[in-house]
Amino acid sequence: MFERLEKIFGPDNLNKLQGKTIAVIGVGGVGGYVVETLIRNSVKNLIIVDGDVVDITNKNRQIIATDDTISKSKVEAFKERIKSINNECNVICLNIFLNNSNINELFKYDIDYMVDACDTVSTKIILIKECLNRNIKFISSMGTGNKIDPKKLEIVPLNKTCYDPLARVIRQEIRKLNIKDNFPVLSSSEEIIKTGIRVPASYSVVPNIAGILIADYIIKDIIKSED
Secondary structure, three states, X not given: OOHHHHHHHOHHHHHHHHHOEEEEEOOOHHHHHHHHHHHOOOOOEEEEEOOOEOOHHHHHOOOOOOOOOOOOEHHHHHXXXXXXXXXXXXXXXXXXXXXXXXXXXXXXXXXXXXXXXOOOHHHHHHHHHHXXXXXXXXXXXXXXXXXXXXXXXXXXXXXXXXXXHHHHHHHHHHHHOOOOOOOEEEEEOOOOOOOOOOOOOOOOHHHHHHHHHHHHHXXXXXXXXXX
16 A cells, blocks of 8 residues: 555665554644554554543544544544555554653553644653653644644754744753754644633644644654664
8 A cells, every 4th residue: 555655765664664653642733643644655554642632622623533533532533544545554552641650651562753742741741751761752732722833843953943832831841851852753834823711722734734744754764764
């Protein structure tokens, strides 16, 4: 099923992609498109982590959200979708919200690459710290809410972000831990659109393209890496 991809990357690079295990933490608007893009580009070993269920409000931006999946566990719904695309995929589902008390549930598995696409600051800090300590490659998604220009999305070191309130908070927190803020993140340099409400507004193009950009970054990083 990956004949056309093989024509671009070659069989050796497909073998590289299929031999890696990638963990995606949070399979909402950003993380869902990370998963979708990875599996459609031959990645076969995935760990997906999310303790939430599909809600009707997810339908504007989350690829897993349909009438048939409302109220289902996001990870279980995604496993069904993954298997319907490529039944040879190996999918581990962790239906949990990660925190300090259960973080070892994730790291008991061998992970080659991790995507932090979760919403909780404390969990993002834990994941960043653990990946650095364990020498696991990772990329962390910053804020995509209240933004409408996908052309302003970019993958940059955390210390090069701007107009991103979440990135600012993460920088402050990791500096307290004496962690260098030069690891890769997905961020938007677009100024926040103020709506006057606390719940972030979302234009699906932005988080969805953010997820595709993250997956593209990982795929090409794996391909260029020396085994």
